[in-house]
Amino acid sequence: MAVQKDLENQGKVSRRTVLAGMAGAALTGAIASRGLVGSASAQGSYKLDLGGYAGPELTSEPVTLRFMRQDFTPDVNALLEAAYAEFKAAYPNISIVEEKVPYGDLQKKLLVYIASGDAPDIMMGRTDFTDAYHAGNVALPVQDYFSADYINDIPANLRAAASSGGNLYSVPWETSVMMLYFNRDLFEKVKMQTPPEVTGLDGGWTDEELVANLVEMNAKLKEAGDNQSWALAAAGQGNGGPGANYSQLESIWIRSQGDPNAAKDSAAYKTLMGISDDGFTVSGHIDTPEAIKGMQFYQSLFAKGLTPLGPVPNQYPGGLAATYFGGLNFTNRFRVPGKEPPFKWGVSLPPKGNIVFNGNGSDAPLVWSKSQHPAEAVALLSYLCNDKNRLAFHKTWGSMPSRTSLREQMSVFATEQPFKMAQALSDASYSVPRSPGYFDYFNAMNPAVKDIALGADPAKVLPDTAAKIDRLLAKYRR
Amino acid sequence: MQPTTAPARKKRQWTGPNSNMILGPAMILPAVVALALFQYLPLITAVLNSLQSFSPFDQSSTGWVGLGNYSDIFADPAFRYALLNTFLYIVLMLALTIPLALLLAVLLDRRLPGTTWARNAVIGALAASEAVTALIWNQMYEPSSGLFNAILHAASLPTQPFLTGGSQALVSIVVMTVWKDVGLPLLIFLAGLQAIPRELHEAAQLDGANDWQIFRKITLPQLRPSIVVALFMVTITATRMFTPILIMTQGGPQGATTNLALYSYLQGFEFQSQGTASASVVCMLAVLAIVTLAQSYLLRGQQEK
Known part of the structure; x- marks a missing residue:
């Protein structure tokens, strides 16, 4: 039934789809009209597959490229190292020096490097901070170096998230989707119906249904004498626990209460956007009645004892929670033979407020604006993003590809429910609230979310936090 | 004063009557340079930075703003809360650490059974990261x-939100810090106790004084220099407390555990505002100076009496 409905919806062209398409077309048009795409193309003459790179031929002078990124799992690190070796074999004059930084410290380290005036040529950034990369002249506009085909292969909403002022400042490395995982065994144990396993954006639980089902699950687990399992696992994003990662996770509760089709001056529209058009004011956006309602739902998860108040590592994969908010990487990891979790699992949509919301903020490497070797740096980045390297990465790491053609090459996106649903979420996803000061915004929202989880009144915390963020963003106006 | 000693002693002063004019400054030069580089230069830089604004992107100065950063932080409720919390940390740390350290030092000084074990345990906590x-x-x-x-x-008692309850989090952090840091004042007191001549206690015992009278009339007054040192050290520790707060509560809930050190860090590294971070650091130094001056004044007054 739900699948039927999804199929019907796929045939419809929503206002959101039209707007996203127009935005993408406008961006592509802006880039193309500047004559930047592939303007110095030497495509085809490179010594190995540099992916979408269409810039000048690489130098034959000795060059050392520095790359700062997060530390992945050993198998992913090995993939990258093998890729460097291949690149080095083709371009022996180019050496690559890596610096691995704990994931949570990446953006701070990036800013410290920029302040030092001696930053690595390539740094792992995030699409969340694209406006800061633009306003602070942090990143090199890279569209000059890529073919139009490559840029058009990035879905319009992701391309927009990585662009500012008509320039592409980073290359989306993957994209974020947040889904509701569930433990089928625990639902069977307490004889409850599992969340709907849909392939589109309709048919999932609403906020009210999620909370009601988790309350029932919690009560039935206790009745069954299971005092170890939780209805909802602690968040595993960021440092874990409440306030772990507003961009990817907790913003769902606020922004899903918004409405993209409402009037621009309405609270519902502002709630979805999360910030004013100029990127400097959040009062009236994160403290609307809609936003407060969303955070009240969120708070009830903790107040009703449905989820832990602090971080608990690996609760869901360990089989100690009935549900969990996680990305597509869990689906991929759970499907690896021999690494399956100790329970049957399924996946559903995140809860629907007014809409089903998904934030697409994700990792996106950038080239430092003052790099001495911009062409070589972009070429290396583009090489790491060629089809072969990206497919190997996504297969090993499990995240969602950021290019349409890559998804088409992975048959699971056409055949399997979790992937179809992830694709639908990604297609309808929104960037973080656009501001050059989003780093401040994010750092102020995380503790506010945690305070709400711990019992603070959202009707007081959200306006206070909005006032604080307004003060913090004022310095970006200068 | 002109040297009047034998020629052999003159020779040890290297050369001529003015040799100390060169040798003396040369001997203290390394210490002066180190102090200037690592103590005074950062302090002067912090003061200067507190009077400027900075680009939030590359942290380059964008001009002088006078006392603008100070007015910004005093207008920020989070700063006022952090200032209050800083005083609370100092008061609680002093109130808990000094008596506990004194009590433990007196007990250890008596060489009761298990003294060695207890001393190692306390020093072990002090040495831990x-x-x-x-x-x-x-x-x-x-x-x-x-x-x-x-x-x-x-014990059938209700669960307590030690680190997540607004009224308990700060105290919980203080308790942990007292547990960890009580060793340093304890060692200071122990050294002070062992320096008190035993004859004083014996004389008091012969005069019929009981243990409490001996402690109050002899031990405590004799320990005054050790107490002064311990008070200063614990005050400094309490003012610059940072790591436990960052790890255990990140300053929450609702800023209940944020002190000036954490506030400065947040301004500088989370909110890209070097100017207000520096202003906050200068305020923290002012707090430390005021508290230690007040302690010096109060303790000196008692000595004079």
């Missing part, structure tokens, strides 16, 4: 699986 200690205590305070709540649960 601050971050590791904070992580361990974080686990022990955890609401659902922590040791303390397990004990409360076993």
Whole structure:
């Protein structure tokens, strides 16, 4: 039934789809009209597959490229190292020096490097901070170096998230989707119906249904004498626990209460956007009645004892929670033979407020604006993003590809429910609230979310936090 | 004063009557340079930075703003809360650490059975990494699986939000810090106690004084220099407390555990505002100076009396 409905919806062209398409077309048009795409193309003459790179031929002078990124799992690190070796074999004059930084410290380290005036040529950034990369002249506009085909292969909403002022400042490395995982065994144990396993954006639980089902699950687990399992696992994003990662996770509760089709001056529209058009004011956006309602739902998860108040590592994969908010990487990891979790699992949509919301903020490497070797740096980045390297990465790491053609090459996106649903979420996803000061915004929202989880009144915390963020963003106006 | 000693002694002063004019400054030069580089230069830089604004992107100065950063932080409720919390940390740390250290020092000084074990345990806590200690205590305070709540649960008492309750979090951090840092004042007191001549106690005992009278009339007055040192050290520790707060509460809930050190860090590294971070650091130094001056004044007054 739900699948039927999804199929019907796929045939419809929503206002959101039209707007996203127009935005993408406008961006592509802006880039193309500047004559930047592939303007110095030497495509085809490179010594190995540099992916979408269409810039000048690489130098034959000795060059050392520095790359700062997060530390992945050993198998992913090995993939990258093998890729460097291949690149080095083709371009022996180019050496690559890596610096691995704990994931949570990446953006701070990036800013410290920029302040030092001696930053690595390539740094792992995030699409969340694209406006800061633009306003602070942090990143090199890279569209000059890529073919139009490559840029058009990035879905319009992701391309927009990585662009500012008509320039592409980073290359989306993957994209974020947040889904509701569930433990089928625990639902069977307490004889409850599992969340709907849909392939589109309709048919999932609403906020009210999620909370009601988790309350029932919690009560039935206790009745069954299971005092170890939780209805909802602690968040595993960021440092874990409440306030772990507003961009990817907790913003769902606020922004899903918004409405993209409402009037621009309405609270519902502002709630979805999360910030004013100029990127400097959040009062009236994160403290609307809609936003407060969303955070009240969120708070009830903790107040009703449905989820832990602090971080608990690996609760869901360990089989100690009935549900969990996680990305597509869990689906991929759970499907690896021999690494399956100790329970049957399924996946559903995140809860629907007014809409089903998904934030697409994700990792996106950038080239430092003052790099001495911009062409070589972009070429290396583009090489790491060629089809072969990206497919190997996504297969090993499990995240969602950021290019349409890559998804088409992975048959699971056409055949399997979790992937179809992830694709639908990604297609309808929104960037973080656009501001050059989003780093401040994010750092102020995380503790506010945690305070709400711990019992603070959202009707007081959200306006206070909005006032604080307004003060913090004022310095970006200068 | 002109040297009047034998020629051999003159020779040890290297050359001529003015040799000390060169040798003396040369001897202290390394210390002066180190102090200037690592103490005074950062201090002057902090003061200068507190009077400027900076680009939030590359941290380059964008001009002088006078006392603008100070007015900004005083207008920020979070700063006022952090200032108050800083005083609270100082008061609680002094109130708990000094008496506890004194009590433990007196007990250890008596060489009771288990003294060696107890002394090693206290020094072991002192030697442990601050971050590791904070992580361990974080686990022990955890609401659902922590040791303390397990004990409360076993005693049929309600679960306590040690680190998540606004009224308990600051105290919980202080308790952990006292546990970890009580060793330093304890060692200072122990050294002070062992320097008190035994004859004073024996004379008092012969005069019929009881233990409490001996402690109050002899031990405490004799320990005054040690107490002054310990007070200063604990005050400084309490003012610049940072790691446990960052690890255990990140300043929450609702800023209840944020002090000036954490506030400065947040301004500088989370909110890209070097100017207000520096202004906050200068305020923290002012707090420290005021408290230590007040302590000096009060203790000197008692000595004069």
